[in-house]
Amino acid sequence: MLLVLAFVITWVVFSLLIFPNLNTLYETFFSSGSFSLEPIQKLLKSERALWSILNSIILAVILVITVNAVGIFLVLATQYFDIKGARFIKYSFYSTLIYGGVALNLGYKLVYGENGPITQLLLQINPNMNESWFTGLFAVVFVMSFACTSNHMLFLTSAIRNVDYHTIEAAKNLGASQFTIIKNVVIPTLKPTLFAVTILTFLTGLSATSAPLVFGGKDFETITPMILTFARSSSSKDLATVLALVLGILTIIVLFFMLRSEEKGNYISISKTKMSFKKQKIENRLGNVIVHLITYVLFVIYTLPVLAVIVYSFTDSLAISTGVIALDSFTLANYSLTFSSIDALEPYVVSLSYGLVASVLVIIFCLLCAYLMKKYKNILTKSLDYLLMIPWFLPSVLIAVGLTVTFNVNQPVVFNKVLTGTVWVLLIGYFVVKIPFTLRITKSAFYGINNEIEEAAKNLGANAFYTFIRVVLPVIIPSILGVFALNFIDILPDYDLTVFLYHPLYEPLGVTIMNATGNSVAADTKALSLVYTVILMIINTVILALVYGNGFNNKRTGVNG
Missing domain, CATH: 1.10.3720.10 (MetI-like)
Structure with a gap:
């Protein structure tokens, strides 16, 4: 079981985190078969890119x-x-x-x-x-x-x-x-x-x-809108990749500075008894x-x-297009139209599906990784911890470009499948970018558990799996639900990553709402997007209230008590 788990984690780390980014570098500077700085020279000649x-x-x-x-x-x-x-x-x-x-x-x-x-x-x-x-x-x-x-x-x-x-x-x-x-x-x-x-x-x-x-x-x-512009043109895709790499380098420099400065910091409390x-x-x-x-x-x-x-969202198309609201402008037609057909709800169904599946997968993956890191403290688990931070050091646009460039052809690491242009590549993107945050919270929850609880379960004859499910998981479930909620509500309206990876036939909510911000968009389209946004706010409010509200806290207390 441990070997299977180690294999799955290794495959995920190499196939989805390491290989796409290394391949992006290779495709940028070795696309002709030999090392070339032509993409950088092309970037330096582009005034728009430099600006x-x-x-x-x-x-x-x-x-x-x-x-x-x-x-x-x-x-x-x-x-x-x-x-x-x-x-x-x-x-x-x-x-x-x-x-x-x-x-x-x-x-x-x-x-x-x-x-x-x-x-x-x-x-x-x-x-x-x-x-x-x-x-x-x-x-x-x-x-x-x-x-x-x-x-x-x-x-x-x-x-x-x-x-x-x-x-x-x-x-x-x-x-x-x-x-x-x-x-x-x-x-x-x-x-x-x-x-x-x-x-x-x-x-x-x-x-x-x-x-x-x-x-x-x-x-x-x-930078990012410029990358999107260049990526949509076949003649300037290499410029998009180089710009994404520049953004990645800038991000790494900033994070390196942060870590160095944080190490030099010295923050102490000056009082032993707090009021x-x-x-x-x-x-x-x-x-x-x-x-x-x-x-x-x-x-x-x-x-x-x-x-x-x-x-x-409660006004007619004339009020939305002109900005002038009168008493007779108010209507429920926008909401009726939204809920009257499956097609109108499709962006929500798409985003809800992606958000739910991606949030569950990343929670399960990080739970397993965090559990191994706590149980086996060695060079392998420490290396795993660093490798899983790769998405934290790279901007989401570079991750998106890496996935697009890498999986645009058959790749052995994904069983010779082409993923670019499919519904799977966006799911992978969501999964990858949520790993660092989810892992940090999950690790904190694990390390907050008293080891004596697990030892007591083992002494009573419980195996590792039973101990994890019945003893460990109930203790950390509040933190897990919290990170699940934050990941879920962050994915629903996402545009930055989504616009690079989504399937044209399955348009997510973020892209739909962004399309409605244009001045030339029809008022009916804007009306639907306004309804989408209101529903989004309601969903997010309900999720945060359930996870962080008093009702949930009471349940949590009851479990622990």
Whole structure:
């Protein structure tokens, strides 16, 4: 049994993680049978390609500043300061967890696009203003600055709750101002988490796809959309591959810097007995007004796209195309049309099928790998751990290009099958990109189990399989369900990876919604995409509520108790 398991894991690692990426390098620089730098020379001669690289770096650097500024403020406003209405307002800031990517961009397009309410308001103030003002670098930065704060709301929120209140009280007693306390006491304790989300933000900006496609226009093209453009042309596919490799190299450099900097970090708690955190009232009146005002403005910014998607999903095609809503514009026809035929629901069925199967497969695979890593601590399992991190060091677009290039012909590693252009290659892509995150969470869950529990089961005569199923799995199931939920809701609206690998006859949800963001798209098509987005938000909300809500926690307590 162990040999079979080892063979399966080895085959997966080599066939899906190592071989496609090595083959991409070979096909790029040895396509003619001998080593050639012609693809790089071709890249250097392409002004569009070079500008896309520079634009991606600029975007990533700017987002590090803007996303951190917004994210830190959101966490302070909802968790640190005593803000009026914070209990209600925070749900708006968490909205990016239930819809993101192309779905979120669709919401911002409805609000700030040519027919959006903000644009119409600005036109009334200045009739000579360009109605296509919301485009280019500014638009992309604006949207992503608010769209990419999910990690801050998840991880920084958890970190700030663990801040020792004794240290804050001590600083107060020494006469420190609230600003000084935040700067010298609170923020330093958040450094490990803040550092991690900063790197994630930089990588997100570097490989951004949907936002630059929707709002970038011709004047602001980034790497991933450029790769997609080149990949669609047979004469420039080699340029797409080289650009993907450049993106991969930039990603590896950033992650290497992160790991080196993290090793040099020294973060310690200065108090041995911690006191639960209490929200702080802003003592300065002017400061209190300013913080409240900024909080409410951010609430409006986060809420408008969600409301726009929901409201427009209940309006007719005229309202959607013109942006003008009247009482007689409201209708249930869009929802009736969506649920009246299988064809209308096909994008959902496709994405739900991919999300469910890919999430289950990656959970099973990572469970087996994590179990082996804990049980057998040797050079083989340690090497396996490093190899399974390959997708973490490579952008999803490079993984997609690698799978497409490699499996475009018969390959012995996949039993001489051609996978490119089939429904299987997208499933493989989802599976591969979710391995690192799933493995990290699964390993943490395994290492949190007391070894004495397994030893007791063995002493009672239970075999390894029975011990795993009846003893180990019930303990780690909350973490497993949590990572399953996050993987599932991330796959449903995915566009970045999907657009490179999907089968044309089975169009996933992310591609369908992205197609609806174009200005030339029919209003009926946009209406269906709006309904898809609303249903997506409902599904994601239900999943997160079941996994992280009180109902699930109560069940979990009952099992453990």
